[in-house]
Amino acid sequence: MSGSRRAAVRLLQLAGADPQLAGALLPLLERLELAVAEGREPLPLQPHELPLLQGPAADLWQRLPVAIEPTAGGLPQLWTRAAFDRRERLLLELEQRLIGHGGCLVTGGAGTGKTTLVRELLQPDQGRRVALAAPTGKAAARLRQALGSAAEPWVCQTLHRLLEARGSGDFGRDSHRPLALDTLVVDEVSMVDGRLMEALLQALPGDARLLLVGDAGQLPPVGGGGLLDALEQRLERSSPGHRRHLTVSHRFDDSTALGRFVTALRHPADPGALQQQLASLPADANLRWHPLQRGLPPPLLRLLQDHVQTLRRAAAAADAEPTALLALLDRVLLLAPQRRGPLGVNGLNSRLLGIDPQQPRRWPAGTPVLVTRNDPDLDLANGDLGLVLRQGSNGGPEVLLPGPQGPRRLPLALLPGLEPALALTVHKSQGSQADRAVVVVPQPDGLDPRLLYTALTRARQQVDLLCPPLEPPAPPAGGPGECPRP
Numbered sequence: 001m002s003g004s005r006r007a008a009v010r011l012l013q014l015a016g017a018d019p020q021l022a023g024a025l026l027p028l029l030e031r032l033e034l035a036v037a038e039g040r041e042p043l044p045l046q047p048h049e050l051p052l053l054q055g056p057a058a059d060l061w062q063r064l065p066v067a068i069e070p071t072a073g074g075l076p077q078l079w080t081r082a083a084f085d086r087r088e089r090l091l092l093e094l095e096q097r098l099i100g101h102g103g104c105l106v107t108g109g110a111g112t113g114k115t116t117l118v119r120e121l122l123q124p125d126q127g128r129r130v131a132l133a134a135p136t137g138k139a140a141a142r143l144r145q146a147l148g149s150a151a152e153p154w155v156c157q158t159l160h161r162l163l164e165a166r167g168s169g170d171f172g173r174d175s176h177r178p179l180a181l182d183t184l185v186v187d188e189v190s191m192v193d194g195r196l197m198e199a200l201l202q203a204l205p206g207d208a209r210l211l212l213v214g215d216a217g218q219l220p221p222v223g224g225g226g227l228l229d230a231l232e233q234r235l236e237r238s239s240p241g242h243r244r245h246l247t248v249s250h251r252f253d254d255s256t257a258l259g260r261f262v263t264a265l266r267h268p269a270d271p272g273a274l275q276q277q278l279a280s281l282p283a284d285a286n287l288r289w290h291p292l293q294r295g296l297p298p299p300l301l302r303l304l305q306d307h308v309q310t311l312r313r314a315a316a317a318a319d320a321e322p323t324a325l326l327a328l329l330d331r332v333l334l335l336a337p338q339r340r341g342p343l344g345v346n347g348l349n350s351r352l353l354g355i356d357p358q359q360p361r362r363w364p365a366g367t368p369v370l371v372t373r374n375d376p377d378l379d380l381a382n383g384d385l386g387l388v389l390r391q392g393s394n395g396g397p398e399v400l401l402p403g404p405q406g407p408r409r410l411p412l413a414l415l416p417g418l419e420p421a422l423a424l425t426v427h428k429s430q431g432s433q434a435d436r437a438v439v440v441v442p443q444p445d446g447l448d449p450r451l452l453y454t455a456l457t458r459a460r461q462q463v464d465l466l467c468p469p470l471e472p473p474a475p476p477a478g479g480p481g482e483c484p485r486p
Contacts (some may be wrong), residue, residue, distance in 0.1 A: 002034075012064075042224050045077060046075070050075070066078055090194055090201075094210075106214075108245060130153075138432045167375075184208060188218075197227055265449045265453040295343070323406070334438045365387075369386050370418070384402060427454075439455040
């Protein structure tokens with residue numbers, strides 16, 4: 001018997017569950033215990049599991065150390081009671097910080113002008129100590145670029161760099177050594193999990209102003225435990241003046257097929273209508289749907305092969321300009337939700353790049369790479385994207401990467417946890433943008449609007465979506481019912 005199963009059995013025994021009811025609930029509780037062990041709490045429920053919350057089981061859930069959290073417009077999710085209570089304390093602290101120190105939560109879809117509003121909110125802070133941060137290096141760089149000249153006097157970096165993350169997993173900044181700032185702006189809050197937000201609040205000076213910016217339509221953090229949805233709902237009830245929600249997109253609107261589909265994904269009441277939108281797209285639309293069969297359609301395969309060759313020729317040129325080289329990465333993004341399988345990230349990278357992912361020193365110049373671990377000594381952050389270059393002065397290959405003062409070259413042998421990155425997971429792409437995105441979703445389990453929304457909004461101009469027809473999730477046996485509240 002696995003450890004997760006033993007823990008689930010023990011919970012049911014302590015709650016006094018009768019054998020029949022315990023047998024019905026055991027698989028769900030075992031999934032919860034496995035999610036906790038893997039750091040993926042909370043656990044989203046599947047549609048067929050909803051009846052397990054109703055009827056005779058409803059009383060038993062009250063005796064279990066578990067919290068059932070309803071979600072806005074989606075399926076409920078399960079927490080262990082201890083983790084849920086910790087998250088609630090964190091949300092209360094965030095709420096009090098925003099209300100008590102003139103802070104604000106700015107939310108809205110892609111292209112709604114969130115950064116423009118932040119620029120206005122920062123006008124009183126000229127001459128004060130302001131820091132700008134985001135969960136990834138790409139998102140931090142984009143925030144600085146979007147703020148323009150207004151951000152010139154201010155430091156813009158990843159949250160891990162700001163908090164001086166260490167290899168051991170803790171941070172150099174905390175309540176004993178707080179950050180030296182008056183105002184902090186955090187972009188892409190949908191990607192920030194509870195642990196990182198706790199560390200941030202501990203390191204903030206007591207009177208610092210906090211501006212949080214995010215899009216609740218995007219995917220939550222990889223390990224779960226996102227805060228944006230719940231914080232937005234709390235502020236809407238307690239202090240709407242400290243929450244600014246923007247609704248009109250200037251990039252994804254009804255003037256284009258992509259804009260109409262992205263808008264529909266934010267309120268996916270009818271999966272059949274979404275499928276109809278895809279099926280009726282004209283040939284010249286900036287969103288193209290390719291019903292996925294066995295592999296990439298020949299035109300898209302040629303597009304990606306041409307992109308690889310462009311990167312390799314540019315990186316091998318003796319007079320290559322660093323900023324222009326990194327900008328080539330923003331021409332095309334290839335995205336998939338999972339790593340495994342021939343159409344997962346690993347398979348796509350191996351096939352299209354023609355490399356062994358385990359032999360980075362043999363990767364040719366022009367290979368896109370992803371940094372997967374923070375390295376404070378090299379000023380590298382998990383999520384930084386770069387390009388392999390020709391051999392440097394030390395005789396080994398180098399990597400061109402963004403840095404606080406601009407692009408820099410580092411020996412490949414020094415870099416931790418590099419992965420080939422022609423294809424990225426949708427989660428890893430958050431904070432990035434490209435002219436064109438190719439999104440490959442081989443086997444969607446029902447409709448996942450957040451995944452599609454996150455992937456499609458990475459594109460500035462055009463998207464090619466490869467997936468089977470979008471099917472609605474199967475309705476649960478016994479009807480939707482009422483979900484107990486925690």
